[in-house]
Amino acid sequence: MAVKNILIVGVGGQGTLLASKIMGRVYLEQGFDVKVSEVHGMSQRGGSVVTYVRYGDKVWSPVIDKGEADIIISFEQLESARWLSYLKPGGVLISSTQKLDPAPVIMGQAEYPKDILDEILSLGIKVVSLPADELAEKAGSTRSANIVLLGASAKSQDIPKEVWLEAIKASVPPKTLEANLRAFELGFGA
Amino acid sequence: MAKTLLLGNEAVARGLYEAGVRFVSAYPGTPSTEITETAVKFDEIYCEWAPNEKVAFEAAFGASLAGARSFCAMKHVGLNVASDPLYTASYIGSNAGLVCAVADDPGMHSSQNEQDSRRHAMASKVPMLEPCDSTECRDYAALAYEISEMFDTPVLLRLSTRISHSRSPVELHERKELALKDYEKNVTKNVMMPAMARIAHKKVEERLIKLKEYAETSGINRVEWGDRKLGIIAAGSSYAYAKEALGENASYLKLGMVNPLPVELIKDFASKVERLIVVEELDDIIESHCLKHGIKVEGKSLFPFEGEFSQSVIKKAVLGISPSYNELPHPVVGRPPMLCSGCPHRGLFYALRGLNLYVSGDIGCYSLGAQAPLSMLDSVLCMGASISGLHGFNTVRGSEQAKKSVAVIGDSTFIHSGITGLIDISYNQGLSTVIVLDNSITGMTGHQNNPANGLTIKGDPTAAVDLEALAKAIGFRRIRVVDPYDVAETKKTVMEELEAPEPSLIIARRPCALLKNVKHSAPLKVDRDKCVGCRQCLNVGCPALSRKDKKALIDPNQCLGCGICAYACKPGAIVKEG
Numbered sequence: 001m002a003v004k005n006i007l008i009v010g011v012g013g014q015g016t017l018l019a020s021k022i023m024g025r026v027y028l029e030q031g032f033d034v035k036v037s038e039v040h041g042m043s044q045r046g047g048s049v050v051t052y053v054r055y056g057d058k059v060w061s062p063v064i065d066k067g068e069a070d071i072i073i074s075f076e077q078l079e080s081a082r083w084l085s086y087l088k089p090g091g092v093l094i095s096s097t098q099k100l101d102p103a104p105v106i107m108g109q110a111e112y113p114k115d116i117l118d119e120i121l122s123l124g125i126k127v128v129s130l131p132a133d134e135l136a137e138k139a140g141s142t143r144s145a146n147i148v149l150l151g152a153s154a155k156s157q158d159i160p161k162e163v164w165l166e167a168i169k170a171s172v173p174p175k176t177l178e179a180n181l182r183a184f185e186l187g188f189g190a
Numbered sequence: 191m192a193k194t195l196l197l198g199n200e201a202v203a204r205g206l207y208e209a210g211v212r213f214v215s216a217y218p219g220t221p222s223t224e225i226t227e228t229a230v231k232f233d234e235i236y237c238e239w240a241p242n243e244k245v246a247f248e249a250a251f252g253a254s255l256a257g258a259r260s261f262c263a264m265k266h267v268g269l270n271v272a273s274d275p276l277y278t279a280s281y282i283g284s285n286a287g288l289v290c291a292v293a294d295d296p297g298m299h300s301s302q303n304e305q306d307s308r309r310h311a312m313a314s315k316v317p318m319l320e321p322c323d324s325t326e327c328r329d330y331a332a333l334a335y336e337i338s339e340m341f342d343t344p345v346l347l348r349l350s351t352r353i354s355h356s357r358s359p360v361e362l363h364e365r366k367e368l369a370l371k372d373y374e375k376n377v378t379k380n381v382m383m384p385a386m387a388r389i390a391h392k393k394v395e396e397r398l399i400k401l402k403e404y405a406e407t408s409g410i411n412r413v414e415w416g417d418r419k420l421g422i423i424a425a426g427s428s429y430a431y432a433k434e435a436l437g438e439n440a441s442y443l444k445l446g447m448v449n450p451l452p453v454e455l456i457k458d459f460a461s462k463v464e465r466l467i468v469v470e471e472l473d474d475i476i477e478s479h480c481l482k483h484g485i486k487v488e489g490k491s492l493f494p495f496e497g498e499f500s501q502s503v504i505k506k507a508v509l510g511i512s513p514s515y516n517e518l519p520h521p522v523v524g525r526p527p528m529l530c531s532g533c534p535h536r537g538l539f540y541a542l543r544g545l546n547l548y549v550s551g552d553i554g555c556y557s558l559g560a561q562a563p564l565s566m567l568d569s570v571l572c573m574g575a576s577i578s579g580l581h582g583f584n585t586v587r588g589s590e591q592a593k594k595s596v597a598v599i600g601d602s603t604f605i606h607s608g609i610t611g612l613i614d615i616s617y618n619q620g621l622s623t624v625i626v627l628d629n630s631i632t633g634m635t636g637h638q639n640n641p642a643n644g645l646t647i648k649g650d651p652t653a654a655v656d657l658e659a660l661a662k663a664i665g666f667r668r669i670r671v672v673d674p675y676d677v678a679e680t681k682k683t684v685m686e687e688l689e690a691p692e693p694s695l696i697i698a699r700r701p702c703a704l705l706k707n708v709k710h711s712a713p714l715k716v717d718r719d720k721c722v723g724c725r726q727c728l729n730v731g732c733p734a735l736s737r738k739d740k741k742a743l744i745d746p747n748q749c750l751g752c753g754i755c756a757y758a759c760k761p762g763a764i765v766k767e768g
């Protein structure tokens with residue numbers, strides 16, 4: 001199978017790494033070659049973060065370039081805009097509607113742009129948007145927005161739902177399992 | 191056998207485990223840190239955080255001499271610190287295998303420079319291996335021990351951010367349990383003084399010839415035939431990008447050993463392809479090697495010396511193809527990293543505001559104090575340089591300057607290489623004021639314990655460096671401890687110490703707000719009737735603060751109640767909840 005590229009973007013501290021770890025596990029179990037490239041260190045301090053997930057028969061490079069992502073999973077609207085150029089023509093953007101002000105906005109040097117997702121839609125790009133943060137709260141843990149988005153992305157991939165649920169079970173602390181499973185369902189159904 | 195997805199760094203640790211390694215000493219540094227954090231999970235391996243990379247290397251050297259396979263790890267700039275023992279360990283060699291992993295950071299995801307550590311391998315004349323994925327990380331880590339023992343040499347394992355921090359499948363093998371090798375006193379081999387070192391240097395040159403032979407014939411450097419119109423020579427991540435970009439449309443000479451480099455293998459490969467290109471991130475080391483041996487190649491005429499490569503970089507340089515993609519018709523506002531909410535460093539920087547100081551900076555989370563809105567640092571060079579740099583600055587600018595300047599340095603960085611700078615000030619009768627930002631952890635690299643916080647790598651209690659007593663022993667008489675959350679008191683203390691006609695050490699002590707055992711106050715809130723919309727609170731640069739309808743707003747989910755914004759708020763509009 002040709003290599004599939006999934007870009008996971010968000011703000012440091014939003015839990016992008018757990019999402020990519022679970023995805024990597026799922027694709028490996030489906031018998032694919034997998035590479036997941038993570039960002040550690042400096043950019044975790046509230047900066048923009050990106051993780052690359054790639055799978056297929058044979059994956060060489062650990063990174064995804066502009067115009068290569070089949071799916072972008074975005075935890076935050078501004079980050080959807082920032083990383084949009086990485087989407088392949090015809091690819092899907094799955095974006096949370098959550099907004100987090102970056103430093104220049106907090107300090108009043110810039111405005112948080114209005115209607116980002118509408119603007120992206122108007123370029124003819126396929127966008128699935130959902131309030132991942134609110135759904136996470138509904139699931140019982142504000143920290144499970146990552147799993148909500150994972151659920152939303154799982155819906156558009158042909159891998160049985162049980163496989164995802166198993167991977168979540170194997171990856172999250174037992175204490176948070178129930179909330180995370182609910183979060184997955186809410187994302188899957190969104 | 192089932193495969194597991196491992197980070198390159200985790201795979202290196204797995205390789206150490208499987209190769210029977212018993213001793214690991216390291217100083218943290220992105221992107222190398224997780225090697226040691228993974229190795230410590232194996233009970234068979236003794237692991238420790240060393241105060242700095244030089245100590246880590248020397249400890250591993252000693253353990254190798256004692257007969258155990260030993261290891262140390264560091265980031266690229268860490269090897270500068272450890273280069274002194276490396277260059278002479280090259281002369282002595284190893285008893286049981288001695289391997290040092292060094293992780294480069296092309297693109298500078300989290301580093302202050304972009305140096306190419308292959309230069310250290312060349313200069314110290316030791317072999318260097320470079321893996322291209324996690325399986326090779328495991329394999330080469332283990333192979334490095336064979337080479338170390340076969341050729342009586344330390345071996346460098348070169349990683350890079352993309353290799354260290356990418357997960358790919360690895361098949362796990364059993365550990366090979368090895369008995370300690372005998373230690374025999376051998377002055378000629380192990381004591382490096384001129385007479386012995388002259389003999390040793392000759393052996394190093396002979397060893398290099400044998401290693402070149404190994405590079406030609408061992409199979410670690412291999413040819414993969416595809417289309418012969420184009421030949422690519424590459425190693426590590428560059429090889430992975432080239433395979434992705436060019437696939438079967440090229441032939442490859444994949445180098446697993448990047449020092450010393452083969453000659454005949456490259457000549458033979460060159461003779462069988464029409465066009466020959468070296469793909470290497472950072473310096474032109476393979477290319478220069480080829481040119482030196484009269485092999486015609488293209489390299490840096492196509493590729494930059496700086497930054498990270500990718501499949502697109504290669505497609506563009508080699509094939510002239512650029513990707514097509516959608517983009518918004520305007521720039522997107524940036525999101526630079528910032529100090530976390532509740533970070534004690536913020537209080538210290540806020541206390542320095544308005545004092546109009548020259549602030550000699552250092553490396554750690556507090557380097558973020560250089561950015562707006564705090565904008566507090568004047569210089570950042572390398573770990574430890576805040577203190578010694580300030581001493582030089584003040585010495586030439588005189589005693590009045592010393593009243594208008596401070597150095598800021600984290601606890602881990604102070605232990606790493608700040609202590610010697612402090613001695614420089616005291617011994618040479620300097621007047622400088624030094625502030626240690628003691629947050630009880632090595633924060634920047636993701637929370638490692640260190641010699642100042644009283645916990646080992648496993649979190650067990652141990653002796654803690656008493657910073658106050660240390661400064662006293664060095665010769666400092668003025669030593670003050672402040673709580674950086676108490677901005678007013680901190681500011682007052684700094685002003686007093688700047689005036690003092692002798693050097694001072696101020697310890698701004700409060701644990702990192704992200705540490706699990708730290709208790710926080712209730713979130714603060716904005717009294718909208720009192721808020722005049724002056725934005726003073728926003729100048730503390732806290733992610734929990736924003737503006738709504740021209741007034742300040744505090745996100746109760748992010749606020750840790752540190753109170754620094756309340757200090758900044760002149761109308762007193764920021765108050766406790768309820």
Ligand SMILES: Cc1ncc(C[n+]2csc(CCOP(=O)(O)OP(=O)(O)O)c2C)c(N)n1
Nearest residue numbers: 219268553554555600601602603632633634
């Ligand atoms: C020679 C060298 N080794 C390692 C690093 C990586 N590094 C950068 S800052 C830092 C330590 C920061 O800890 P600390 O001084 O306690 O400050 P904090 O981040 O906790 O504020 C390390 C290990 C480096 N830049 N240079």
